[in-house]
Amino acid sequence: MARVVVDVMLKPEILDPQGQAVANALPRLGVDDVSSVRIGRRVEIEFDGEIDLDRVNEIADKLLANPVIEDFTVNVAEVA
Amino acid sequence: MARVVVDVMLKPEILDPQGQAVANALPRLGVDDVSSVRIGRRVEIEFDGEIDLDRVNEIADKLLANPVIEDFTVNVAEVA
Structure with a gap:
């Protein structure tokens, strides 16, 4: 099993x-030295077999991200 | 500047x-060996100065995550 x-x-x-x-x-929690907060999505995909990164990129581009307004990065997290 | x-x-x-x-x-995209997909949030916080991880944990616990149903992990991404 492999996770991307x-x-x-x-x-x-x-x-x-x-x-x-x-x-x-954040200032209401007493934190006043933060210059920027950006919130996005983290998608964990578990494959039964080998990871095909080209296919993962296709999934991300077509299904997970809107390439007009969003960037995505793909990382292989673990192979167990 | 430091990013968490x-x-x-x-x-x-x-x-x-x-x-x-x-x-x-996914099967409609021709992908049929995915066993699980989980979607969460990725929050990038940029600090002006030093990172106080205890404070980041407090922010995550009080503001970013709902500890009843969500887990969070904190990673220092880069120090530039």
Whole structure:
């Protein structure tokens, strides 16, 4: 079994209101040295057999991310 | 500047309908050897100064994750 992690984040030039809301809430917790918060998605995919990274990239591009506004990175997390 | 990444995932025993929907869509892309898909949040926090991991854990616990149904992990991503 093998696990791939796909991280999907908004492109840097796209506003992230969800992250902004968290950043604005931090001073209420006494945290005032945070310059930026960005929130994206982490997708963990478990394969039965071998990982085909080309196919994972295709899955991420077609199904997991919106390439117009989002970037994604693919990492092989573990092979057990 | 330093960046911390907080990954928030549903606990393993909590059903993940969003991940299940992706898993169900994969055969339509010709992928049939995926056993599980779980979708969570990736939060990137940029600090102006030093990282206080105790404080990051407090932020994650109080603001980013719902500890009843979610687990989180904190990773220091880079120090530039």
